[in-house]
Amino acid sequence: MAAPVISTASVAASESAVHWDALAARARAVRRSKAVVLYAFLIAVSLPIVLPYFWLVTIAFSAKTGVAETAVLWRSMAVLVPTVIAFWLTAAVAQSRRHTWIGIAAVSAIGALAFAWLVGPDLHLGNFIFLWEPDFASVVRSRVGEIKGAVQFPNVWHAFGNSILIAGAQTAIVVTVASLAAYYLSRFQFPGRSSMLRSLLVLHAFPVLTLIVPMFLMLYWIGLLDTLFGVILVLVAFELPFAIFIMKGFFDAVPWDIEMSALTDGASRRQAFARVVLPQVRNGILAIAVFTFIRGWEEYIFVFTFLIRNSNWTMSLYMYWVRDDVMGVDYGVVSAVGVFYLVPSLILYMAAQRYLMQMSIGGVKG
Amino acid sequence: MAKIEFRNVVKRFGAVEVIPEMNLVIEDGEFVALLGPSGCGKSTSLFMLAGIYLPSGGELLFDGHVVNEVETRDRNVGIVFQSYALYPHMSVRDNILFPLRFKKTPRDEALARVKAAADLVRVLELLDRRPSELSGGQQQRVALARALVKEPQLLLLDEPLSNLDASLRLSMRTELKSLQAQLGVTTVLVTHDQIEATTMADRIICMRAGEIEQVGTPDDLYLRPSSLFVAGFIGSPPINLLSGEAEGGTVTVNGARFPVEGASGSLTIGLRPEHLRFGHTGFSGRIAQIEPMGREILYVVETGMGAVRVLEQGSSPAHSTGEQVNIGFLSEDSLVFDTAREKLIAGAHVRAPT
Numbered sequence: 001m002a003a004p005v006i007s008t009a010s011v012a013a014s015e016s017a018v019h020w021d022a023l024a025a026r027a028r029a030v031r032r033s034k035a036v037v038l039y040a041f042l043i044a045v046s047l048p049i050v051l052p053y054f055w056l057v058t059i060a061f062s063a064k065t066g067v068a069e070t071a072v073l074w075r076s077m078a079v080l081v082p083t084v085i086a087f088w089l090t091a092a093v094a095q096s097r098r099h100t101w102i103g104i105a106a107v108s109a110i111g112a113l114a115f116a117w118l119v120g121p122d123l124h125l126g127n128f129i130f131l132w133e134p135d136f137a138s139v140v141r142s143r144v145g146e147i148k149g150a151v152q153f154p155n156v157w158h159a160f161g162n163s164i165l166i167a168g169a170q171t172a173i174v175v176t177v178a179s180l181a182a183y184y185l186s187r188f189q190f191p192g193r194s195s196m197l198r199s200l201l202v203l204h205a206f207p208v209l210t211l212i213v214p215m216f217l218m219l220y221w222i223g224l225l226d227t228l229f230g231v232i233l234v235l236v237a238f239e240l241p242f243a244i245f246i247m248k249g250f251f252d253a254v255p256w257d258i259e260m261s262a263l264t265d266g267a268s269r270r271q272a273f274a275r276v277v278l279p280q281v282r283n284g285i286l287a288i289a290v291f292t293f294i295r296g297w298e299e300y301i302f303v304f305t306f307l308i309r310n311s312n313w314t315m316s317l318y319m320y321w322v323r324d325d326v327m328g329v330d331y332g333v334v335s336a337v338g339v340f341y342l343v344p345s346l347i348l349y350m351a352a353q354r355y356l357m358q359m360s361i362g363g364v365k366g
Numbered sequence: 367m368a369k370i371e372f373r374n375v376v377k378r379f380g381a382v383e384v385i386p387e388m389n390l391v392i393e394d395g396e397f398v399a400l401l402g403p404s405g406c407g408k409s410t411s412l413f414m415l416a417g418i419y420l421p422s423g424g425e426l427l428f429d430g431h432v433v434n435e436v437e438t439r440d441r442n443v444g445i446v447f448q449s450y451a452l453y454p455h456m457s458v459r460d461n462i463l464f465p466l467r468f469k470k471t472p473r474d475e476a477l478a479r480v481k482a483a484a485d486l487v488r489v490l491e492l493l494d495r496r497p498s499e500l501s502g503g504q505q506q507r508v509a510l511a512r513a514l515v516k517e518p519q520l521l522l523l524d525e526p527l528s529n530l531d532a533s534l535r536l537s538m539r540t541e542l543k544s545l546q547a548q549l550g551v552t553t554v555l556v557t558h559d560q561i562e563a564t565t566m567a568d569r570i571i572c573m574r575a576g577e578i579e580q581v582g583t584p585d586d587l588y589l590r591p592s593s594l595f596v597a598g599f600i601g602s603p604p605i606n607l608l609s610g611e612a613e614g615g616t617v618t619v620n621g622a623r624f625p626v627e628g629a630s631g632s633l634t635i636g637l638r639p640e641h642l643r644f645g646h647t648g649f650s651g652r653i654a655q656i657e658p659m660g661r662e663i664l665y666v667v668e669t670g671m672g673a674v675r676v677l678e679q680g681s682s683p684a685h686s687t688g689e690q691v692n693i694g695f696l697s698e699d700s701l702v703f704d705t706a707r708e709k710l711i712a713g714a715h716v717r718a719p720t
Binding site: 255257258260261262263264265266267268271276279280282 | 413416417418438439441443444445447448449451452453454455464465467468469512516
């Protein structure tokens with residue numbers, strides 16, 4: 001009597017075991033295919049963003065006598081695109097994390113070798129002539145033929161210095177003013193506080209370009225037209241509202257208890273702010289500093305409108321005139337200036353990425 | 367050390383009067399507890415002592431001097447917050463050192479005092495850690511060391527134990543009390559937990575809606591609560607309150623008749639669960655629920671007057687659910703309150719129905 005009972009039980013058990021395995025396998029397959037599709041989508045979306053930068057860099061290092069070397073460009077593409085697809089396939093096929101890493105390392109090595117073989121021989125630094133040759137314009141012009149109404153170029157390092165000065169001074173002012181203002185808005189009640197907060201947001205909603213004519217007249221009347229200081233003031237005014245709003249979010253997240261504790265410990269309000277509250281919002285300060293610096297670094301419209309003398313040029317104006325002067329003929333030099341202009345932003349972003357990510361955590365609360 | 371005095375202190379926030387009028391004297395070296403439900407003004411009083419809130423009226427005195435206008439940092443007050451409020455970017459050593467920086471204490475002496483304070487609360491081996499690397503109990507000790515290192519004349523504790531787990535709370539209670547006795551510093555504890563207040567404080571100030579309901583020793587508040595509010599707030603499990611009408615020397619509560627002495631009109635009878643006994647006489651009911659509490663057993667008894675809680679000694683129940691019981695008590699243990707005024711009628715007692 002006992003035997004049949006046991007056999008039915010074991011059959012039922014084995015049936016259900018098979019069933020579970022199939023379910024697990026199906027779930028694995030679904031997860032894997034979802035990941036593969038997701039990566040395909042991400043690659044497809046990011047390619048149009050990445051490709052122009054890739055071309056810019058390739059052209060800057062390969063173009064000769066003013067003409068973009070299309071052959072080099074195609075060859076570099078022939079290396080890049082298969083490499084990206086190989087990365088994707090590796091990730092899709094690999095069975096474990098270790099396999100993935102090995103596959104990626106192998107594909108990178110092959111890609112680098114192919115790049116060195118196909119593109120390497122055509123790379124040179126000739127287009128970066130502006131970095132060491134103050135009168136690079138005549139050299140370039142002699143390559144492409146005589147040009148009328150030529151622009152007088154300042155030393156590129158001078159423009160670089162101006163850009164650093166504008167971005168740096170703007171950052172210093174915005175960080176100082178925004179921290180103080182945001183602290184006050186976060187901690188104190190005063191008449192008009194909420195309407196001030198609202199107007200901070202509204203100020204940011206308008207396109208700044210609409211104000212360019214009145215700003216021009218204002219700067220002209222107070223005598224700050226064609227001065228770096230004038231541009232710095234304008235940029236600070238436009239950057240402040242948002243910076244204050246971001247900083248307020250960070251200050252709101254600092255508990256009152258800590259401040260009260262500092263006061264009972266014998267600190268004055270100013271000491272409590274400097275020694276206890278400020279260190280808590282360090283990430284917020286770094287975030288707005290990086291954003292403000294990069295905004296100042298890439299600024300184009302205001303410097304183009306308010307700065308005239310070539311000794312006041314910033315990197316964006318320098319780049320504009322390089323393009324304008326050679327009438328779009330010497331792609332190599334234009335790309336090289338672009339790469340040079342890009343590098344500081346890139347370094348800054350990479351160094352500060354950690355803090356920028358925290359902005360969403362610090363949060364913007366009303 | 368200081369003697370603290372509130373003289374007609376008023377605190378308003380805009381139009382809201384949080385503390386209508388407060389009069390209170392805290393003796394030098396005393397450990398008092400401000401006890402009350404949240405929103406009763408106990409934390410507001412504490413922050414006025416610390417100087418974070420300014421009184422809207424009246425006078426606050428330290429050792430007979432009016433300190434209304436004195437800045438927080440000049441009051442020499444140590445405070446431990448519910449959240450501990452340690453400075454997250456500083457090591458434990460720097461946290462405890464922080465108050466001494468503003469006192470221009472020479473560095474060697476300051477470090478020695480930090481060590482002494484850390485030793486006192488037993489965090490000496492944690493000095494190089496960050497607050498985020500400490501457990502709740504350790505953070506609390508560090509906060510205490512920081513409050514004590516400047517040798518304050520007044521120590522304020524704002525719900526210091528409410529973020530700790532139950533067993534830690536028990537040991538910290540003992541430690542805080544012995545520490546206070548050892549240092550002799552005037553201490554004000556703010557809490558909504560009656561056990562914390564009754565176990566630690568010499569005197570309890572029970573507050574309700576900004577007003578002081580009763581000031582007294584833990585015993586006073588337990589045995590002679592001056593109002594229904596205090597009676598209901600102190601004691602765990604809570605007191606049984608039965609309201610009825612007195613006529614001709616008998617209070618009638620939903621049919622049950624309690625002989626009463628010294629009171630008449632609308633009355634509320636207060637009977638503590640531990641004063642009630644099962645017996646042959648008294649009012650009757652049916653046991654609805656049994657809750658063993660370790661050394662005691664709490665019976666919830668359904669009676670004609672509603673649920674009545676009875677606390678019996680012992681660890682195994684002598685009765686079972688659904689059993690019909692009679693409940694009696696000693697007359698001197700009963701409390702009688704005037705229902706309308708919510709006040710205790712001193713000397714009035716009821717006897718159990720026969």
